[in-house]
Amino acid sequence: MPTVLITGVTGQDGTILAERLVAEGADVHGLVRLREELSVGVPGVELHLGDLTGRDAVGGLVRELAPDEVYSLGGISSVGFSWEHPVLTGAVSGLGAVTVFEAAYAAQQATGRDVRVVQASSAEIFGEPDRTPQDESTSVRPINPYGAAKAYAHQMAAVYRSRGLFVASCILYNHESPLRPEAFVTRKITSGAARIAAAGAGVLSLGNLDARRDWGWAPDYVDAMVRAARHDTASDYVVATGRTHSVADFVEAAFRRAGIEDWRSHVQVDPAFVRPVDAYEMVGNASKARDELGWEATVTFEELVARMVDHDVALLGTPS
Known part of the structure; x- marks a missing residue:
């Protein structure tokens, strides 16, 4: 089974993903920012203390773990918070994601082993969209700091993909759970x-x-990310219900x-x-995820x- 690294492992999606991967028998590792989070993780997940803004620390962890899959879920999770802290949001959700991409790329170059990365993008990258419903070709033009940071990470995912790194960007619409x-x-x-x-x-x-x-069920959206990580090729995927x-x-x-x-x-x-x-x-059009990944909201x-x-x-x- 694969070795997996999850950033943002203590959040909603990270928790659901970690539980699933542990149940599958994967060797799961999680990056946490606060020391007190080291005691609240999912059983079976080895937690590592670090910050997405620390390039050397993230790079060292990826080299040490040599993961097969990396899920880039960490970052600022609130649009409201991003208005109050736009610089921090850009550093963590934008540059932090690129730190993960660079670490995975460097590890792949050093070992010759493929590293598969999934970036948790957001519908907020579309801002005031130029079409409804939105799909992967909708113009990226965010209207808040959260969306702007996510847009940078989303576009850098394509840049690293062009360099030979497997980076799938899942454009997640609102998804909820308890x-x-x-x-x-x-x-x-x-x-x-x-x-x-x-x-x-x-x-x-x-x-x-x-x-x-467009609200969906969080475990469904986590399933889309896993499917994207294990697909033959990396691409962008809108993940939404269409309603x-x-x-x-x-x-x-x-x-x-x-x-x-x-x-x-x-x-x-x-x-x-x-x-x-x-x-x-x-509202998102997830037909590409349905056709290529076999995914649908349940x-x-x-x-x-x-x-x-x-x-x-x-x-x-x-x-x-």
């Missing part, structure tokens, strides 16, 4: 619905309810699952949660919301 922290609006909604239902009262403060997104829902749709579905029909009386729009710039609608929007609400209800110790 592993999302409450800083993400989807988990904020489902946990809020569970708490309000349990208490019989309460108000949830949110930002733009009209923004529309959109508004934030209001998500709220309505979550509150209904929690047993509340009149969700509007429990939700208020707070300008503090409205982004400076926010694309109205993002969980519907309604089931995704239901699973997250049920998880948050269970955390409160109340029946679903």
Whole structure:
């Protein structure tokens, strides 16, 4: 079985991916930034302390491990945070990904053994898209610091691919699971619905309810990345469901699952949660991933919301 290195291994996607690869029998290693993260990893994963901005450290780790597969998932995960910290976002999510590519390329050159890299790109690279739905040929023109950093990494993946490194870039649309922290609006909604239902009262403060997104189930999207890593050739792949829902749709579905029909009386729009710039609608065309990787989304929007609400209800110790 392969030796695998995952950056961002303690995040949602990293955790799901690590659990899958360990179950397959792979020798899995993860890069973590904080020392306290060394004790919270997935069983069976060997964790290594390091920072994506440390080129020498990352390069040394890749040389030492000689991985067959590298999943570049690490970086800033919040668009909102990126507005507050644009320089850090560029350094970690943009240059940090290229640090991984360069380390893999150097290891491949030194050993003569192929290293397969998957870059977790984002629909945010499209910004205000020039077509709907978006596909791999949609213009890259980000409108926030998060998208700009991801766009740099995405385009550098193509540069390294032209140099002979296997780098597949998976352009991931919004994908969720109960592993999302409450800083993400989807988990904020489902946990809020569970708490309000349990208490019989309460108000949830949110930002733009009209923004529309293409939401999928995170384990499905991790599956796409594994398929991309093991495909015959490296390429770019949009990973999406092809269907959109508004934030209001998500709220309505979550509150209904929690047993509340009149969700509007429990939700208020707070300008503090409205982004400076926010694309109205993002929806992906994943036909290339379907045709070349045999991938498709398996969980519907309604089931995704239901699973997250049920998880948050269970955390409160109340029946679903």
